[in-house]
Amino acid sequence: MKLAYWMYAGPAHIGTLRIASSFKRVHAIMHAPLGDDYFNVMRSMLEREQDFTPVTASIVDRKVLARGSQEKVVDNITRKDQEESPDLIVLTPTCTSSILQEDLQNFVDRAQLDSKGDVLLADVNHYRVNELQAADRTLQQIVRFYLEKARKKEQLPEGKTEKPSANIIGISTLGFHNQHDCTELKRLLTDLGIEINAVIPEGATVDQLQDLPKAWFNLVPYRELGLMAAKYLQEEFAMPYVDITPMGVVETARCIRKIQQVVNSQGGEVDYEGYIDHQTRHVSQAAWFSRSIDCQNLTGKKAVVFGDNTHAAAMTKILAREMGIHVVLAGTYCKYDADWFREQVSEYCDEVLISEDNGEVGDAIARIEPAAIFGTQMERHVGKRLNIPCGVIAAPIHIQDFPVGYRPFLGYEGTNQMADLVYNSFTLGMEDHLLEIFGGHDTKEVITKGISAESDLEWAKDALTTLQQVPGFVRGKVKRNTEKFARDRGITQITLEVFYAAKEAVGA
Amino acid sequence: MTVAKDAPALNFECETGNYHTFCPISCVAWLYQKIEDSFFLVVGTKTCGYFLQNAMGVMIFAEPRYAMAELEEGDISAKLNDYDELKRLCLQIKRDRNPSVIVWIGTCTTEIIKMDLEGIAPKLEAEIGIPIVVARANGLDYAFTQGEDTVLAAMAQRCPKPKDVKSEQKEDPNAIQKLLSFGRNSDNDKPQASEYKDHPPLVLFGSLPDPVATNLSLELKKQGVQVSGWLPSKRYTELPVIDEGYYVAGVNPFLSRTATNLMRRRKCKLIGAPFPIGPDGTRAWVEKICSVFGIEPQGLDEREAQIWESMEDYLQLIRGKSVFFMGDNLLEVSLARFLIRCGMTVPEIGIPYMDKRYQKAELNLLEQTCQDMGVSLPRIIEKPDNYNQVQRINELQPDLVITGMAHANPLEARGINTKWSVEFTFAQIHGFTNARDILELVTRPIRRNNNLKGLGWDKLVQEEAKV
Ligand code: SF4
Ligand code: SF4
Numbered sequence: 001m002k003l004a005y006w007m008y009a010g011p012a013h014i015g016t017l018r019i020a021s022s023f024k025r026v027h028a029i030m031h032a033p034l035g036d037d038y039f040n041v042m043r044s045m046l047e048r049e050q051d052f053t054p055v056t057a058s059i060v061d062r063k064v065l066a067r068g069s070q071e072k073v074v075d076n077i078t079r080k081d082q083e084e085s086p087d088l089i090v091l092t093p094t095c096t097s098s099i100l101q102e103d104l105q106n107f108v109d110r111a112q113l114d115s116k117g118d119v120l121l122a123d124v125n126h127y128r129v130n131e132l133q134a135a136d137r138t139l140q141q142i143v144r145f146y147l148e149k150a151r152k153k154e155q156l157p158e159g160k161t162e163k164p165s166a167n168i169i170g171i172s173t174l175g176f177h178n179q180h181d182c183t184e185l186k187r188l189l190t191d192l193g194i195e196i197n198a199v200i201p202e203g204a205t206v207d208q209l210q211d212l213p214k215a216w217f218n219l220v221p222y223r224e225l226g227l228m229a230a231k232y233l234q235e236e237f238a239m240p241y242v243d244i245t246p247m248g249v250v251e252t253a254r255c256i257r258k259i260q261q262v263v264n265s266q267g268g269e270v271d272y273e274g275y276i277d278h279q280t281r282h283v284s285q286a287a288w289f290s291r292s293i294d295c296q297n298l299t300g301k302k303a304v305v306f307g308d309n310t311h312a313a314a315m316t317k318i319l320a321r322e323m324g325i326h327v328v329l330a331g332t333y334c335k336y337d338a339d340w341f342r343e344q345v346s347e348y349c350d351e352v353l354i355s356e357d358n359g360e361v362g363d364a365i366a367r368i369e370p371a372a373i374f375g376t377q378m379e380r381h382v383g384k385r386l387n388i389p390c391g392v393i394a395a396p397i398h399i400q401d402f403p404v405g406y407r408p409f410l411g412y413e414g415t416n417q418m419a420d421l422v423y424n425s426f427t428l429g430m431e432d433h434l435l436e437i438f439g440g441h442d443t444k445e446v447i448t449k450g451i452s453a454e455s456d457l458e459w460a461k462d463a464l465t466t467l468q469q470v471p472g473f474v475r476g477k478v479k480r481n482t483e484k485f486a487r488d489r490g491i492t493q494i495t496l497e498v499f500y501a502a503k504e505a506v507g508a
Numbered sequence: 509m510t511v512a513k514d515a516p517a518l519n520f521e522c523e524t525g526n527y528h529t530f531c532p533i534s535c536v537a538w539l540y541q542k543i544e545d546s547f548f549l550v551v552g553t554k555t556c557g558y559f560l561q562n563a564m565g566v567m568i569f570a571e572p573r574y575a576m577a578e579l580e581e582g583d584i585s586a587k588l589n590d591y592d593e594l595k596r597l598c599l600q601i602k603r604d605r606n607p608s609v610i611v612w613i614g615t616c617t618t619e620i621i622k623m624d625l626e627g628i629a630p631k632l633e634a635e636i637g638i639p640i641v642v643a644r645a646n647g648l649d650y651a652f653t654q655g656e657d658t659v660l661a662a663m664a665q666r667c668p669k670p671k672d673v674k675s676e677q678k679e680d681p682n683a684i685q686k687l688l689s690f691g692r693n694s695d696n697d698k699p700q701a702s703e704y705k706d707h708p709p710l711v712l713f714g715s716l717p718d719p720v721a722t723n724l725s726l727e728l729k730k731q732g733v734q735v736s737g738w739l740p741s742k743r744y745t746e747l748p749v750i751d752e753g754y755y756v757a758g759v760n761p762f763l764s765r766t767a768t769n770l771m772r773r774r775k776c777k778l779i780g781a782p783f784p785i786g787p788d789g790t791r792a793w794v795e796k797i798c799s800v801f802g803i804e805p806q807g808l809d810e811r812e813a814q815i816w817e818s819m820e821d822y823l824q825l826i827r828g829k830s831v832f833f834m835g836d837n838l839l840e841v842s843l844a845r846f847l848i849r850c851g852m853t854v855p856e857i858g859i860p861y862m863d864k865r866y867q868k869a870e871l872n873l874l875e876q877t878c879q880d881m882g883v884s885l886p887r888i889i890e891k892p893d894n895y896n897q898v899q900r901i902n903e904l905q906p907d908l909v910i911t912g913m914a915h916a917n918p919l920e921a922r923g924i925n926t927k928w929s930v931e932f933t934f935a936q937i938h939g940f941t942n943a944r945d946i947l948e949l950v951t952r953p954i955r956r957n958n959n960l961k962g963l964g965w966d967k968l969v970q971e972e973a974k975v
Contacts (some may be wrong), residue, residue, distance in 0.1 A: 001551075001577050001578065001588070001594070001597055002578040002580060003575075003576070003578075003597050003601075004557055004578045005552060005576070006561065007557055010554070010558045011558055012561075013555070014558065032555075033531075033647035034531065035529075035530060035532065035556075035559060036647065037528055037914070038562065040528060040914035044914050044915070044918065045913055045916075045917070048915060056526050058526065060616075061649070062648050065620070073770070094553075094555050095617075096552075096553055096555055096556075096615075098623065099584055154890075365891070462722070466718070470719070496722060496726065499728065500723055505818075
């Protein structure tokens, strides 16, 4: 047993569902108790998704437990097959239902007999892996399933596209800034004269998967999602992949150079140096920002970075190499892939922290007292408590990670966003500091003082206590309304009864 | 409440479908705030923890008073000893937070692996010296708000008897502090005793934000009824005294187990009334309590009329409109009854679980209200199937759908006005004073869309959902 207050990565079924519901015309059946189907809420609320999330919980309750789940699961699969005729139905348990140790493969086999679409059991060990690993695994499983199917039917495409082309692998629903990153990557590839053969899984259909091998290479922007599929495609179809995250000016250039190498090794003749130079010096403001006087003020400032492998590693490099900021600690919660992280960041920071325990991360921040933090929502809150500004650079996702405006982290526009993020994080820290000095922060005590000092009315203790329970942002208004009400009626003491009567009269 | 016997009876169906609602362990999110000296420990898996962290939007940040006891492979395969593991965690909690009570929230996993929380708790509590209350709020047996029911049902067992309190007060070094603390302390009330009529003790149950609870107590005080305590209280150490023969009344429709426990185990008398939601419900609730105590209620007519009058601006927006409840938090019947009284029609009330006995008075009032308003009775569908409901919504095109969060945006995108049911769980909706806040929520989508009208944005998806 582990005492846990917070999780950086979700449970496995979340990863599987992210993949399934990213595809078009794929439905997932989740074999789970009633309360486990919050994935639908997350997707609909965080992504402001307009369509019904294609995930149905086949509910495990007391009765199902007693009778066995097979009938119900099979019924739900075949029912969904008829109702929405998806191309594929993915069945997944949650860690809760996987404890039942049922033969789910058998359920799937039975359901397949009566279903027009394909039925697949997500092959994930729910006890051992987290959301990120499960997503990676499920994507690979689906890709493989359809390529093997095509191979059997002899429907695999022959040869490559005429012009250089790429698949972007790893864009998914509920991914951190994924949608905007994807737009930016497409733009980048188009600038490089590379066609987009497919983007998976977001927005793709499973029919498209058989055409994946037509692309010249696969681009895997995120370390956490897509690598398994890319490796499978390399092994089976000899497709090269590029797994350098184009985040920051230097890494973006490195990614582009790698693409050049991969394209030219297959008979292409491209030279991107001019493009890189132009983008770096004229399009991206980040390089200029690094040279500007603003950034000079950041030199040597201490920072702590924490996040998933992709973003924490990239951010560490940006801060250290491009902005001259002193990264005291770089950390990741991707424990399962810790070696890669160490290798990536050790030369750019003093300490490396590999941990899934937010308490440990918080303690490290408190000890180091950096000038800024770049982390997850959790570190943002740690920062709030310690009065250290924090830029959010990684999942767990939050409604703020789905801005309506365009905010990619990757590519050249991403470099501008990064520069803003870094600059604002540090300067907001300054502002906060100034506010503190000049007493600009609103505090609870102020209103209490206000009541006893400048008011001719007397507040009874219970009414005052109740007033204090009114949410801060309307408290002032409620207080004013109540006092007005009392004055109008010539009441001098505000009791709880008066307080409520005022609330009714004002209708607020 | 008299119901004409020849009226058409309410129609109950059970669809036993796939429906969406929150897990009952979500009650932790509001109970830990309500009971200020508590610590809630959810014994479950990452799935449970991630739910609390995400879906509820309650992020477990600074100074949390709840946590997960995350079960790992060794716990599930029973390699580890549950007692020792829980002891280790609870000692840590005691050291770090020193709460007055630790509430263990069971989950589906503890049910499936048959972890004996109830057996372990008494021994451990004796060993570590902190009361441990066990509530099995799992998603196999309960939905959403029923989680609170499991906790309160368990806490009902811990309410002191009068004799416990007397002997305790002599030794209790905190007695002075208790006297000073704001609230329903019986000692505080003594000087004012004359304002109250003479009646047997009344304890109210249901977790409401403090201002709302106080408000309801005051409403009763106006009739001379004294509330001697609330379950839960603000602090675990101030749980209300309960004795055989005490009267109890609930404020929420999802508390049937708590009611049962209070009756069966604590030998209390339950006052079955409609719930104090909306001016009609509040009035009926006050009236029923008064009638049990043989008190003639004063001024309720005017009080109710005045509230209705003050809401007229909102009523004009909703009169004659229809509202469809997909079913989520078990407040559906009470809200539907109130909205029908407001002049709306309700074709369907979905509800995760319907306890017809505990909700009897509320159901009667619903029937009565439909008759009075001359509208047809809603279908009441227990454990609805959300997919089928969406088909029905497409056909009926209701003016408003009150729904769980998963369906709100997709319905909005199809031109259907929605309101999250969960808002009614968290908003302050009880009593006369707050009735307007219910309408504030109900009319918001209508007001918002009135503002947007003319932009031609009401349908944002191209194809309709396949029928
Ligand atoms: S339904 Fe069960 S497993 Fe799921 S979150 Fe609730 S208690 Fe945990
Ligand atoms: S499978 Fe086991 S280890 Fe994994 S999340 Fe579920 S309970 Fe935790």
